[in-house]
Amino acid sequence: MAEVIDGKSVAEDVVQKVKALTAELVGKGAEKPGLAVVIVGEDPASQVYVASKSRTAKECGFHSLQHTLPADTSEQALLKIIGDLNADPAVNGILVQLPLPGHIDSGKIIQAIAPEKDVDGFHFINVGKLGTGELETAFVPCTPAGSMLLIERMRGKDLSGLNAVVVGRSNIVGKPMANLLLAANCTVTIAHSRTRDLPALARTADILVAAVGRPEMVKGDWVKPGATVVDVGINRIAAPEKGEGKTRLVGDVAYAEAAKAAGAITPVPGGVGPMTIAMLMANTVASAYLAAGMKRPSF
Numbered sequence: 001m002a003e004v005i006d007g008k009s010v011a012e013d014v015v016q017k018v019k020a021l022t023a024e025l026v027g028k029g030a031e032k033p034g035l036a037v038v039i040v041g042e043d044p045a046s047q048v049y050v051a052s053k054s055r056t057a058k059e060c061g062f063h064s065l066q067h068t069l070p071a072d073t074s075e076q077a078l079l080k081i082i083g084d085l086n087a088d089p090a091v092n093g094i095l096v097q098l099p100l101p102g103h104i105d106s107g108k109i110i111q112a113i114a115p116e117k118d119v120d121g122f123h124f125i126n127v128g129k130l131g132t133g134e135l136e137t138a139f140v141p142c143t144p145a146g147s148m149l150l151i152e153r154m155r156g157k158d159l160s161g162l163n164a165v166v167v168g169r170s171n172i173v174g175k176p177m178a179n180l181l182l183a184a185n186c187t188v189t190i191a192h193s194r195t196r197d198l199p200a201l202a203r204t205a206d207i208l209v210a211a212v213g214r215p216e217m218v219k220g221d222w223v224k225p226g227a228t229v230v231d232v233g234i235n236r237i238a239a240p241e242k243g244e245g246k247t248r249l250v251g252d253v254a255y256a257e258a259a260k261a262a263g264a265i266t267p268v269p270g271g272v273g274p275m276t277i278a279m280l281m282a283n284t285v286a287s288a289y290l291a292a293g294m295k296r297p298s299f
């Protein structure tokens with residue numbers, strides 16, 4: 001039976017460290033770190049994440065601002081808000097919740113964020129730094145960065161000799177995850193919807209990361225015995241057993257069967273999700289340290 005990787009507890013450790021770093025920064029006379037979260041529209045799932053981000057930011061001792069804009073906000077109006085946040089010295093981190101409504105070009109919005117405030121790590125500058133191994137100064141996307149911390153807890157920082165398979169090639173999760181695993185010396189394969197014989201490929205993985213968005217797609221017999229399985233998926237599905245109209249969260253991995261084969265596995269909820277929020281705080285405090293001319297803390 002696999003060891004269950006407790007993302008909630010590792011995330012709590014990260015948040016405590018951010019809290020201590022914030023106190024130290026403020027103790028030196030600097031302003032507290034500022035995090036601005038911008039949400040456009042009323043997607044209820046997004047609202048839940050945004051609320052949780054604001055709560056954790058306050059817990060860390062941050063100055064936390066939230067802009068909730070109507071779904072019909074124009075691209076120009078959103079660009080203006082980002083320009084103002086870029087210019088505001090009280091703001092160290094800017095997060096624009098994705099996806100944005102269809103009439104807004106999200107690429108344009110992301111590239112408008114000042115790279116030194118891009119705590120999501122989606123700007124070309126930060127993507128390029130990650131791709132070229134400039135990890136000391138890059139902002140790394142929060143979900144892959146958090147997944148990597150969980151993997152390090154299980155297998156150490158140097159993953160030389162291990163085969164990693166990442167299922168999913170999004171710019172937010174799959175690609176940056178693959179780059180981080182490569183930087184840690186894994187032999188990395190990225191799989192996607194056109195991959196042939198995914199089960200056989202998955203069985204080669206010492207580290208298997210699922211970031212697909214398909215509930216319980218990765219089956220128990222896809223998992224190499226002893227593998228480390230990281231389930232990034234967050235899928236809300238109907239749960240009639242809990243009562244009519246009830247739902248529950250499941251990952252992209254069929255947890256019960258995969259846990260029988262895996263050496264270690266992250267649960268959903270309580271795995272990668274809490275780490276994403278913790279790493280957003282870590283990136284924001286790092287940005288504040290850099291803005292104050294201090295050495296960037298590492299996690």
Ligand SMILES: NC(=O)C1=CN([C@@H]2O[C@H](COP(=O)(O)OP(=O)(O)OC[C@H]3O[C@@H](n4cnc5c(N)ncnc54)[C@H](OP(=O)(O)O)[C@@H]3O)[C@@H](O)[C@H]2O)C=CC1
Binds near residue numbers: 212233273
């Ligand atoms: N825990 C957290 O904090 C976060 C969780 N998530 C969750 O992670 C999951 C992935 O998110 P995201 O990367 O944004 O999703 P995207 O939809 O952007 O990407 C999904 C990827 O999965 C691939 N894919 C789809 N179907 C299959 C299939 N049948 N076989 C193999 N590959 C397939 C797609 O391939 P192709 O490119 O060929 O279409 C694509 O590359 C979602 O469940 C999301 O909710 C996301 C962000 C944060």
Ligand SMILES: Nc1nc(=O)c2c([nH]1)NC[C@@H]1CN(c3ccc(C(=O)N[C@@H](CCC(=O)O)C(=O)O)cc3)C=[N+]21
Binds near residue numbers: 048052096097099271
């Ligand atoms: N610009 C941008 N940056 C993001 O990082 C971003 C985004 N847009 N859009 C949406 C996705 C999704 N995401 C999650 C964060 C935390 C949990 C999380 O904490 N999940 C809890 C459960 C939460 C619940 O119960 O609903 C858990 O897995 O334990 C999940 C998902 C960040 N995202």
